Every structure is written in C-alpha cells, then in structure tokens.
Amino acid sequence: MAKKNWAVAQGLAQALLIEPIIIMVLVSIRPYPVKKIFLVLIGLIGLSSISCFAESLYLTVSSTPYDRQMTRIRPVLSCRNAVGRQDLSLALVNRWIEDIRAIPYGFTPEWKTPVEVESGVAADCKGKAVALYQRMELYGAEHVRLVIGKRTFISGKTHAWLEWNTDGRVYVLDPTFNWAACRADQIGHGAYIPFYAYAGNRKYRAAAAPLYARN
DSSP states (O other), X not given: OHHHHHHHHHHHHHHHHHHHHHHHHHXXXXXXXXXXXXXXXXXXXXXXXXXXSSSOOEEEESOOTTTTGGGGGHHHHTOOOSSOSOOOOHHHHHHHHHHHHTSOBOOOSSOOOHXXXXXXXXXXXXXXXXXXXXXXXXXXXOSEEEEEEEEEXXXXXXEEEEEEEETTEEEEEOTTTOSSOEEGGGSOTTEEEEEEEEXXXXXXXXXXXXXXXXX
C-alpha cells in the first residue's frame, strides 16, 4: 500500500510540475522557430501523459466550469441505487453500452436526462454517458465517474464518458463510440484524456487538466 501511495504521489507531483516546466522551456527557446517550439511542447505533453492515463490522478474540487451546465442532470448524479448492492458483471455493462450506443447520435447544447436519451430519438456523448451512469448507479455500482475531457489529444471538442474502477482495474465506458468496455491500461496515452469528473455530489479535476485544456 505504501508503494502504491508513493507512486501516486510521484505521478501527481509530475503532473503538477509539467506546466511550469513548459513555461520555462518556452521562454528559453522563444528566439527559435515556431515549429521547434511545437515539437518540444508535444514531447513534454507526452511526458505528462504518463500520469494522466491509464490511472487518472484526480484532485477534489468544490466546483468545475461545467457546474451550470449540469443543473438538468444533477439529480441523476446524486441518485441512490434502487435495487441494492448487486454483483454487476462486465457482460451486463456491455449490454447496456450496446443499447445506448445504438441510439442515433445528435448533438444538443444542453445535457439530456436519461429519460430523454432513452426515448431513442437521438443523443450526444453527454446524454449517453449520463444514461449509462444512471443505470450503473441504480444497479449499485461503485467507483463510477462521469468524465469530461478529450477523446484524443488532437480532438477539437470535449467528450464525455465513464470511468469504472472494479476488481482492481479501471475501465473506460464510452457508449458514443464503443460497443463494449475498454481497459484503461490498454488505451494509448493520447486517448481519453480527462479534464473534470463527477461522482455523486463529488467533483474532481484531473491533475493534468490545465495543461491539456490549454493545448
């Protein structure tokens, strides 16, 4: 346990130090061409990815930039399980992912509720992630987070998905693009980059969020 805590502390320190290091490097190489600056920046960001995923490091926060948007679905985030503690299998979760993945994609600026999503008309990544979150919470799943971030490092827009920590493993649950759960440790460092996360009434910021959001 002590070794694990030490590893987490090291990862957190690394993530928090990356940003000032980048600033110092950029200042020192200002006379050089933009292309060289960009290459150095990419390299440092790649380094920070080591602590970003597969085991995301989160800091508890009192608010996030998305709080106002989350008003419509806040009751969902705070819902209590309805069927008691259950042995939630990966096979069942994958069936839920398939069901929601089959709903046509349609972007909306507001967060849809699970009832609106499962009407089957259309839903975007936000709505699909929330619908899956509700199913898992109602079934008694533990250690589930609703995550907002980027699907890939080069994505121009943010994305929403779930992280589920169970049986000593972290899974990425993305009912927008995937048909089944994916193990986080099998996903490249340039994918599913978290910025913020919600779990019940708790709010989190990923340790490397300011760096990735800026770039």
